[in-house]
Amino acid sequence: MVLVLYPVSFLWIPMTWECDHKNNGFVCGTPISRSWGQYSPYFPVPSEVDPDIPPGCKPTFVQVLSRHGARAPTLGKAKYYASLIDRIHKQTVDYGKDVKFLRTYTYSLGAEQLTPFGQHQMFNSGWRFYERYRSLASQSVPFVRAGGQARVVQSAQKFTEGYHSLLSCHHLGGDDTLPEYPYEIVVIPETPTTNNTLHHSLCPAFENGTYSAVGTSAQAAYLPTFAPRITARLNSRLPGANLTDADTIALMDLCPFETVSQSSTGTTLSPFCNLFTHAEWQSYDYYQSLGKWYGFGPGNPLGPTQGVGFVNELIARLTRSPVRDGTSTNRTLDADERTFPLNRTLYADFSHDNDMMTVLGALRVYESVGMLDNSTRTGPEKNGGYSASWAVPFAARVYVEKMSCRGGNEEMVRVLVNDRVIPLRGCGANNWGMCTLSRFVDSMAFARGNGRWDSCFA
Ligand SMILES: *[C@@H]1O[C@H](CO)[C@@H](O)[C@H](O)[C@H]1NC(C)=O
Ligand SMILES: *[C@@H]1O[C@H](CO)[C@@H](O)[C@H](O)[C@H]1NC(C)=O
Numbered sequence: 339m340v341l342v343l344y345p346v347s348f349l350w351i352p353m354t355w356e357c358d359h360k361n362n363g364f365v366c367g368t369p370i371s372r373s374w375g376q377y378s379p380y381f382p383v384p385s386e387v388d389p390d391i392p393p394g395c396k397p398t399f400v401q402v403l404s405r406h407g408a409r410a411p412t413l414g415k416a417k418y419y420a421s422l423i424d425r426i427h428k429q430t431v432d433y434g435k436d437v438k439f440l441r442t443y444t445y446s447l448g449a450e451q452l453t454p455f456g457q458h459q460m461f462n463s464g465w466r467f468y469e470r471y472r473s474l475a476s477q478s479v480p481f482v483r484a485g486g487q488a489r490v491v492q493s494a495q496k497f498t499e500g501y502h503s504l505l506s507c508h509h510l511g512g513d514d515t516l517p518e519y520p521y522e523i524v525v526i527p528e529t530p531t532t533n534n535t536l537h538h539s540l541c542p543a544f545e546n547g548t549y550s551a552v553g554t555s556a557q558a559a560y561l562p563t564f565a566p567r568i569t570a571r572l573n574s575r576l577p578g579a580n581l582t583d584a585d586t587i588a589l590m591d592l593c594p595f596e597t598v599s600q601s602s603t604g605t606t607l608s609p610f611c612n613l614f615t616h617a618e619w620q621s622y623d624y625y626q627s628l629g630k631w632y633g634f635g636p637g638n639p640l641g642p643t644q645g646v647g648f649v650n651e652l653i654a655r656l657t658r659s660p661v662r663d664g665t666s667t668n669r670t671l672d673a674d675e676r677t678f679p680l681n682r683t684l685y686a687d688f689s690h691d692n693d694m695m696t697v698l699g700a701l702r703v704y705e706s707v708g709m710l711d712n713s714t715r716t717g718p719e720k721n722g723g724y725s726a727s728w729a730v731p732f733a734a735r736v737y738v739e740k741m742s743c744r745g746g747n748e749e750m751v752r753v754l755v756n757d758r759v760i761p762l763r764g765c766g767a768n769n770w771g772m773c774t775l776s777r778f779v780d781s782m783a784f785a786r787g788n789g790r791w792d793s794c795f796a
């Protein structure tokens with residue numbers, strides 16, 4: 339292999355090196371690429387508890403819940419960015435320091451679709467899942483479900499591709515036992531009236547009512563604490579542009595979006611990234627973290643309730659017993675062993691950041707974090723390990739592991755969020771952060787009681 343020495347790095351890096359690494363996630367542009375909120379590309383989050391399988395234990399079951407890989411901006415944002423750039427071009431009389439590239443910049447990222455880089459992330463995620471859980475993965479393929487949006491389905495496909503490529507390697511010479519590819523994927527539509535545990539939509543008070551703007555209000559309260567200074571600086575470099583704080587956030591968004599739109603081997607950060615300091619990126623990360631926390635997570639009185647259906651399905655899978663849920667599960671799908679088998683050891687579900695936030699809430703993952711303060715910037719370390727970039731980056735993955743451990747007479751359960759072990763709450767977790775299956779199930783009383791689903795219709 340040809341090696342190139344990058345001058346600023348202490349690492350020898352092979353020519354085939356890519357920004358997204360199978361084991362280390364996104365390794366370019368650190369530390370700022372880890373402060374892009376939900377637009378950060380996945381990286382392994384520091385863990386106080388060793389994320390390796392604990393000594394003396396072996397996995398008997400794994401559920402992965404994954405966000406899709408990196409994508410283009412959503413349609414609404416794409417329109418905003420395009421018109422903002424248009425306005426800058428029409429009004430700006432001079433392009434100052436660091437912003438000269440804007441004169442000829444055109445918005446051309448498209449909308450909604452998974453980028454080639456995002457596909458690559460998902461391939462790597464599947465590859466790594468196989469590697470990590472090889473003892474189970476060499477015995478059977480995962481049972482796969484995906485929300486119906488194209489980028490989610492495609493993410494599921496790419497994950498299985500990565501998984502299957504490593505599986506095929508290990509089967510070299512023994513093709514008779516190789517599972518058929520492509521694997522089946524149960525696709526659940528994301529329409530407003532579909533019962534889909536991988537996508538919220540059914541709860542009126544959450545979708546359109548009292549609790550639909552909690553996230554955007556929290557962001558609106560925080561924005562004036564950090565953005566005006568940046569806006570003033572940008573306006574001084576772009577006389578005539580007359581940018582608002584919302585425009586500043588949009589220009590910041592373009593840093594991750596431009597970066598992840600490059601080829602899967604792209605190694606350069608977008609010029610938008612250099613317009614802002616590290617401290618400003620931390621403020622941006624917190625701004626995005628507030629939106630997810632109060633919009634979909636524990637900060638929203640009905641956020642975790644939207645994740646209850648998935649958690650009740652998880653309990654069914656962990657205990658191999660029928661689903662009991664009064665929220666968003668589809669009873670038809672979940673009663674059919676073709677669409678909801680209970681005898682598998684590996685399950686892989688694909689979804690969105692918002693839905694993952696609701697599930698993490700229902701799972702009590704961030705119970706130690708408390709409410710976020712809308713007026714103070716704090717990093718994930720201070721927030722008990724929560725930030726949007728640590729929780730739901732592009733290609734985020736939550737692993738729920740069940741293990742049998744030497745000397746124990748009951749199986750153990752553990753949860754990892756992007757490789758960070760989150761010690762379970764309310765079930766007597768041991769030093770490895772894990773609880774017995776029965777105590778874990780007991781601790782899921784919120785989900786088993788359908789959360790606050792009744793309040794959806796109050
Ligand atoms: C439940 O799933 C079945 C089978 O896929 C589907 O026909 C039906 O429309 C779904 N119902 C709801 C309310 O989502
Ligand atoms: C929320 O409002 C949208 C747009 O009016 C509508 O399509 C959707 O059905 C509503 N959702 C709920 C759960 O009430």
Ligand SMILES: *[C@@H]1O[C@H](CO)[C@@H](O)[C@H](O)[C@H]1NC(C)=O
Pocket residue numbers: 552553555556559632709710711712
């Ligand atoms: C943050 O803002 C949200 C929405 O405005 C509000 O409900 C919440 O109480 C605020 N939290 C704090 C700690 O100020």
Ligand SMILES: *[C@@H]1O[C@H](CO)[C@@H](O)[C@H](O)[C@H]1NC(C)=O
Pocket residue numbers: 580582
């Ligand atoms: C600048 O923007 C503000 C608010 O968006 C607007 O009220 C004002 O008229 C604009 N000024 C110019 C010179 O375009």
Ligand SMILES: *[C@@H]1O[C@H](CO)[C@@H](O)[C@H](O)[C@H]1NC(C)=O
Pocket residue numbers: 533540664665666667668669670
């Ligand atoms: C869909 O969810 C609603 C709300 O809980 C429930 O009343 C309905 O029976 C569910 N439909 C199916 C097909 O499971």
Ligand SMILES: *[C@@H]1O[C@H](CO)[C@@H](O)[C@H](O)[C@H]1NC(C)=O
Pocket residue numbers: 478675679681682683
């Ligand atoms: C699960 O059960 C189904 C139906 O009984 C059976 O066809 C399948 O082989 C079983 N799968 C595993 C992994 O045991």
